[in-house]
Amino acid sequence: MQIGMIGLGKMGGNMAERLRRGGHDVVGYDRDPSISDVANLKELVDRLQAPRAVWVMVPAGAPTQATVEQLGELLSPGDIVIDGGNSHYLDDRKHGEELGARGVGFVDCGVSGGVWGLQNGYALMTGGSDEDVRRLMPIFETLKPEEGGFVHAGGIGAGHFAKMVHNGIEYGMMQAFAEGWELLEASDVVTDVAGSFKSWRNGTVIRSWLLDLLVRALDEDPGLAELKGYAQDSGEGRWTVQAAVDHAVPLPVITAALYARFASRQDDSPAMKVVAALRNQFGGHAVTAKEGQVAKGADAPGADVVPPAEADR
Incomplete structure (x- = not known):
């Protein structure tokens, strides 16, 4: 399946890589041109074949709102937007109404898996219509762990409410x-x-x-x-x-x-x-080290902990 991925940071970048390893065609966009496949959102939409699916993986709040608004101007009826960030469920309902007025579907997806998700899969909590979620199942099947790790929790907003x-x-x-x-x-x-x-x-x-x-x-x-x-x-x-x-x-x-x-x-x-x-x-969240010390991160060498499939975010 073909999908656009907006936001290629710690989570989005690894999710895009897991999808590619699963045989999907991923077109990625990030503000960092060194890791982006396209120069802007318009080019990303133009690269995708209709009906399109675009996954938004940017910080909640204003960044997500701005991205959804831009996609609303660029996408066509029958396309779907997936918000995989940590958005508030009430914002999901607003985005669903805005996009729905243009004939564009909306699915909210709470994602858990952190820096270990590429290897072990991501737990996915989705909200949206049965039709939209069913259409996206090839993507969800690749992202989730082999056993479990997925729920269609309800209508728009239910996925992010469950993740909350x-x-x-x-x-x-x-x-x-x-x-x-x-x-x-x-x-x-x-x-x-x-x-x-x-x-x-x-x-x-x-x-x-x-x-x-x-x-x-x-x-x-x-x-x-x-x-x-x-x-x-x-x-x-x-x-x-x-x-x-x-x-x-x-x-x-x-x-x-x-x-x-x-x-x-x-x-x-x-x-x-x-x-x-x-x-x-x-x-991989930032930590505050004491003065004169360098705090070790989740990517320190010698790691021997293998997390289970339901890894937290």
């Missing part, structure tokens, strides 16, 4: 590991903190890919001495908490995890070193 909740759950899980690490470090009872975490990787009810990544981070930087306890948030945690308020659903764990990230920006929090390290490990 997924990321909220991720906040809570990471915070629990972080707080456990801080308590072990603070006590004089346990002398091998890293070894304790390693022992949990097999046979325990908390074994997980996040635990594997934390062990890897501790192997790279014992005690996480090179990191500052500062953790950014992508915005989806905030949206999850807001949606909980809107639906009167209590989310004490996820809300506390979000507030903990806010607190991390005030002081050098030991627990936030773990959250920062995990975000870097699974998604």
Whole structure:
């Protein structure tokens, strides 16, 4: 199948490569001309055969809005736009209405897989009409892991809503590991903190890919001495908490995890070193190193953790 890919960064670039390896014809566009196949969006649309499919993989908010508006001017009835970024589900509905008025389909797709997705596949949460999703299934089948990892969650907005909740759950899980690490470090009872975490990787009810990544981070930087306890948030945690308020659903764990990230920006929090390290490990997110130190990233040599198919983003 032929598809246009807009945004060839850490996620979009690897997704385009996985699609090419799967036999698809990918025409990529990025603001960086050194990695782009075309000079602009018009050239990308002209290179695609109708009915076209164009995947948008740019930051949520204004960049996605501008891209969708440009595509609305360039595409033809019967074409489809897929938003694979971390857009808000209410924005999806707006984009779907704008494009639908021109006869252009719209599918929102929450994507999870981070820097490991090229090798292991991406978990995909889609929202849109049955017809549009069905037409795009060859693309989804290639991007997803061999087993599972795909859901047509509902109509437009459902994919990003599911991904939003997924990321909220991720906040809570990471915070629990972080707080456990801080308590072990603070006590004089346990002398091998890293070894304790390693022992949990097999046979325990908390074994997980996040635990594997934390062990890897501790192997790279014992005690996480090179990191500052500062953790950014992508915005989806905030949206999850807001949606909980809107639906009167209590989310004490996820809300506390979000507030903990806010607190991390005030002081050098030991627990936030773990959250920062995990975000870097699974998604290649930037970390703040202590002065005079160089923080190791997810691409450090010697990596031996092989994540499962449902890898987090």
